Amino acid sequence: MTNPTPNPAAGRPANRPASAWLADAVLYQIYPQTFADSDGDGIGDLAGITEHLDHLAWLGVDTVWLTPCFTSPFRDAGYDVSDYFSVAPRYGTEEDLAALVDAAGRRGIRILLDLVPGHTSDRHPWFLASADDPTDQRYIWADRQTGRFVPSPGKRPGFYLPNFFDFQPALNYGYARGHGEEPWRQPVDAEGPRQNRAALREIMDHWLRAGVAGFRADMAYSLVKDDPDRAETAKLWRELRARLERSHPGAVLISEWGRPELALPAGFHADFFLHFAGRAVTSLWDNGEGMASASWESGPCYFDPQGRGSMAEFVAAWRATGTAVEPGSGAPGAGHVILPTANHDYNRLATGSRTPEQLRAAFAFLLTWPTLPAIYYGDEIGMRFVPGLPDKEGSLLEPTNNRAGSRTPMQWDDTANAGFSTAPADRLYQPLDPDPGRPNVAAQVADPDSVLHLVRRMIALRRSTPALGSHGDVEVLHTGYPFVHLRGGTHLVVVNPRREPAYFAHPGLEGARALEVRGVIATADGVSAEGFGYGIFELSGPAGR
Incomplete structure (x- = not known):
């Protein structure tokens, strides 16, 4: 882009309380692997993001969430962390992250990191040590195989509990009930859970001191086991929130929970409506094409060209959160619901038969409803979900649920590799959308009637019109x-x-x-x-x- 119009919110973000600045936020999610590659290795990186911050500032975005950028073997796209305190070499260095945070701040943009609190990689030093030491309690170990427990890879006999994939051993935050029934059912105040809570505080402190504005907590609901009402998990997060209020009052905590009525009383400033938790998102965007899972509630969606849906399901889900009346008071239990266009785990808005004209209507709704809007990278130009891609870093969950189609390279212009990378095409992290008519940023910047310009105008209208923001009633x-x-x-x-x-x-x-x-x-x-x-x-x- 050339000479973008400045973001009206430009300037280093003031250290306002999180509950204050978040109320006006427009979030933008970046999958770093496929956003912008600065060094020509085919994989996006932090310097590439920094080079494209003017696009986000011009668009009006003021909060960026990066999916995990910590050191990892990348068997699950970075959600298998092997070192919480270092940046993955594929993305750059700690200095590159500091440069991104600084450059973003000068444009009025805050950076959020993706925190993975419930599990590590099975190559994390903590786990390697635990697999050789029968006295270690950092992870959940059983003396016999039961349920999903996985055989020990080390000298330690027994089996460990994974949190998602088998190579993601669950960190031990204790069990809410059944203590003593089995040796691995430890209470939440046992030594291992205490160690992990302390480590979580240390990780957050480290990156907040480095200038990030907060965290999106992956699988935030999964920490304490056998916790049917999530009461002990909520207690843990409330303690963390209270500590943040004292030491980092401007820092925000956002959860991947999908149940705002549970997540916000648990201390989070905001929670997402998600595809795996009820019909709030699927009743809007899911047109029955692209990704699918037997575990997701299905049915007709409202943004269907045939008009087979109803907004009644979404409105009921939103009202059921019980949080929309008075968001952002700063007290646990008050906060915001985030409505995403898509994410790295779910279909893009432009999936299957959905048309560009429908995307305009979708953004008109998203940016005028009292949820916080979250734009998945590329959705602002109508990048499409690309079916049929090979599995990449754990993208294939089920035969019909391949997340790779939502993780293709950002389409910046009509040059080689759509301006994403100078690497040979066969070295790109993911192949480009093969559609010769694929949209790109440069073309849409030049077209005032484009989807991109509409999104920009709608963000500006939302920001200049309090009635259209998160506080206005509906x-x-x-x-x-x-x-x-x-x-x-x-x-x-x-x-x-x-x-x-x-x-x-x-x-x-x-x-x-x-x-x-x-x-x-x-x-x-x-x-x-x-x-x-x-x-x-x-x-x-x-x-x-």
């Missing part, structure tokens, strides 16, 4: 087609993501001022929406029921 007027809701009593949002036109009768819209509109007309009697239309209107008078 009144849902219609959950069919079009979806119609009122923000702050002053702004009407209309979204019609199906191919056919739709109409909603509603009086009192005289004098409505169009702020961002495509194919929607507001009259004194209601709103008419063309197929794939959307509109945000400022009202001249009350319009709620």
Whole structure:
């Protein structure tokens, strides 16, 4: 990009309390392996991210979440950590991370790291030592094979409990119940759990002192075992949150939990709506193509060109969190729900038959709803999910659930390798989207009618209009087609993501001022929406029921 317009929030982020700055955040998730390669080895790196910060600043992003960048054997894309205190050489050095944090801060962007608290790699020195020492309690060991326990790879007899893949041994945070029934069922205050809690505090302190703004906690719900109501797990996180409030008041904790009604009372500032936890996300974006799993709740989605879904499921899920009324007070139990476009584990917005026109309607909704928006890298230009890719670093979970399709290289321009890397094509971490019409940043920057420009305008509108942000209240007027809701009593949002036109009768819209509109007309009697239309209107008078 050339001479981007500055981010209006540019300048080093002030050290405001996390509960204050997070309320206005627009998050952007980067999968470092495939974002930008600065050294030509085919794998993205931290220096590459730094080189492209102007894109994020121009877009209006102010918070970046990096998937794990710690040292790892990368059997699970970095979610198998072998050293929490060093940067993986494929990404660069600690100095490269410091340069990224500094350069981002000068553009008003905070950097969040992905913390993996529940397990390590089986090559972590902690585990290698534990596999040779029968007295070590850092991991969960059994004297016999039961359930998912895996045979010891070392001199220690017995079996260890994995947390996800077999090569990810679970760190021992204790068991909530059944103490004494088996030797491995230790209480949460046993020596091993105490060691691991202390290590977790040390890891967080280390990176917060290095200037990062906080963490996204992977599998945050998984720490204490046999904890059916997650009470002991919640207690652990509340203790960590209280400590952060004292020592790093500007630091944020975001969870991968998928249950905001549990995660926020557990002390997290925010939690994601996720594909594996109910229908909140799948009822919106899942068009039945791309990735699938028997464990996910399925059904028609609202952003379907045939118009087979309803927003009622999503609205009910959002209301059930019980957190949307008063987010961000700073007290455990108050906070934010994050709604992502996609992530490294789930389909992109542009999957299968979904059209670019639908992406516009999706962003019009995402950036006007009172959840915090999270944009997965490339979704702002409509990068598509690429089916049929080979397994890469644990991407294949089930025959129908291959995450590789959401992890392809960022498409910067129309040069070789889409501007991602100067490496030969066969050395890229993942192959490029082979579609010759694939979108790219440079082309969309040059086109003011592009999806990218719409996302930029919508972020700016959200930021300049408090009623459209996370604090503004919402009144849902219609959950069919079009979806119609009122923000702050002053702004009407209309979204019609199906191919056919739709109409909603509603009086009192005289004098409505169009702020961002495509194919929607507001009259004194209601709103008419063309197929794939959307509109945000400022009202001249009350319009709620």
